[in-house]
Amino acid sequence: MNRMIVARALRALLVACGVAVVLVVLVDWTGRALGHGPLEILIPFVAVAMAAIGLGAVQPRIDRIVERVTHHREVTPYSSLAAAAARIRAGALEEALPGLAQVLADGTGATRAVVWLAVADRLVGAAEHPPPGPGSGAETVENLAVLLARPDVDHAVPVLDGTVLRAALTITKPGAPITPGDQELVRDVANGAALLLRGVALNAELAERVRRADDLARELRASRQRLARAREVERKRLVMELGNATSDRLAALRADVAAAGAELGHPPEDAAIDSAAAQEALTRARVALDELLDRFRLIARGVYPAVLRDQGPAAALDEVAADMPRPVRLSGDLGGRLDYEIESGVYYVVAAAFGALSGGAGDGELLVHLERTDAHVVVRIEDPAAVASPEDLRVALAEESERLTALGGDLTVTSAAETADSTSSGSVELRVRLPDRLEPIVETSVGAELRIP
Incomplete structure (x- = not known):
């Protein structure tokens, strides 16, 4: 002054x-x-x-x-409007937007003037006068109400496209009043630059959507790679399961059938026939065949659990818990059905955790709680007397953890007794967290590259 x-x-x-x-x-x-x-x-x-x-x-x-x-430049509203018109006619945004901010600061005597653009439901500071220091990013606010409540904003004029907010002009005059001339000048500059600001805001919004589309494309490629790895892991697991189920049991079944065949292969009049031995071999073969069929049913249930498809993960896990050698107590629910990929992800990781924590009948009760909160599915598995250490459980569930990662989730294993020694045992908690919808998550960085130098 x-x-x-x-x-x-x-x-x-x-x-x-x-x-x-x-x-x-x-x-x-x-x-x-x-x-x-x-x-x-x-x-x-x-x-x-x-x-x-x-x-x-x-x-x-x-x-x-x-x-x-x-060191003071006197300007009038007329000279300011003339300068604003010259800035608007400038061919490059590098001259137009910072020039408008300078016109506002000079014309109103403000210590700071900012041109805000509406991008992705936020207001982003695209240009200001005096210019900020090097390396400073663009400021962002959630909406116009938040902008008006800022202590460094003494006067603001929105630029509307119909009923849609496209931009806003703000000035800061600490210790000095906002005169009617200042208000009229800012309003006239906003009206004169409305078309430019609308175009710039639309271009910035388009650039933000293109960036988000690129991020979604990268996330899609990464998800496909993770799913491919998960399929390969599942294929290897299935091959291993089939090999373990068939090799020893089929060999024993083949031997028992061969023994029975050898005994029954003699002529009827041959006194060397040992009917008791043949019957015993056939009995062993039948028992082995029943075990093999049960094992195949278990594998088939793990590959395609019909209960999971029909009734959901809670019922499918209840069926798995019934076959556990130790008691399991299920609580909570997921509040309705979800995408099959999410439900199967929950089922497979919890079923694998049951296998890793199977133990014996005297090892205490496993506590499993299912809930759905904050757009996520959360499953907590507590083993008050775990024999395996948290590190061993992480290794045993590495494949399932990779499956969860492919679905956008994660698996954490913690222990109250866990110390620097990873071989310690005690109370263990497994926490499974998955989004309740299959949508790629792309962080918004509105205004990260919008600052006009």
Whole structure:
């Protein structure tokens, strides 16, 4: 404010001195040249007209001198609007938006002026005057109400496209009032630059959507790679399960059938036939065949559990828990059916955890709680007397953890007794967390690259 007073006083003094010099010189020179006569009366009027013409010619030089001496540049609403129009006609945004911020600051005497653009339901500071320091990112606010509540915003004018907010202009004048002239100037600049600001906001929103589309494409490729790895892991597990189920049991079944065949292969009149031995071999073969069929049923249930498809993961896990050698207590629910991929992800990881924590009948009760909260499915498995250490459980469930990662979830294993020694045992808790919908998660970085230098 002091600089403005000094600048105005200096400008008035320079103008007065210039006019006085012009009057004195013209009046004295014409008086000597023309002498006394009727024209002498017109000389002061001619001098004043020439002083006015000369003042208009030297006004920019006077302004530069005043600005150089006082470091204050005097502007008027008319000059500000003219400068804003020139900025709007600029061919590049690097000149237009920062120029508009400078026009607002100079025209209103504000210490800070910011041009905000509406991008992805947020307001992003695209340009400001004075310019921020190097390396500073664009400021963002959630909405216009939050912007108006900021302590560094003394006046704001929104730029609307119908009923849609496209931009906003703000000024900061600490310790000075917002005059009606300031309000009118900001409003006129907003109206004049409305088309430019709408176009810039739409371009920024389009750029943000393109960036999000690129992120979604990258996430899709990464998800496909994770799913491919999960399928390969599942294929290897299935091959291993089939191998373990068939190799030893089929060999024993083949031996028992061969033994029975050898005994029954003699002629009926041959006294060497041992019917008891043959019957015993067939009995063993039948038992082995029943075990093999049960094992195949178990594998088939693990590959495609019909109960999971028909009734959901809680019922399927209850069926698995019934076959556990130790008691299992299930609690909670998922609040309805989910996508099959999510339900199967929960089922397989919990079933694998049951296998890793199977133990014996005297190892205590396993506690399993299912819940759905904050758009996520959460399963907690507590083993009060775990024999395996948390590190061993992480290794045993590595494949299932990879499956969860492919679905956007995670698996954590913690222990109250876990110390620097990873072989310790005690109470163990497994926590499974999955999103309740199959949607790629892409973080929004609105305004990260929007700052106009």
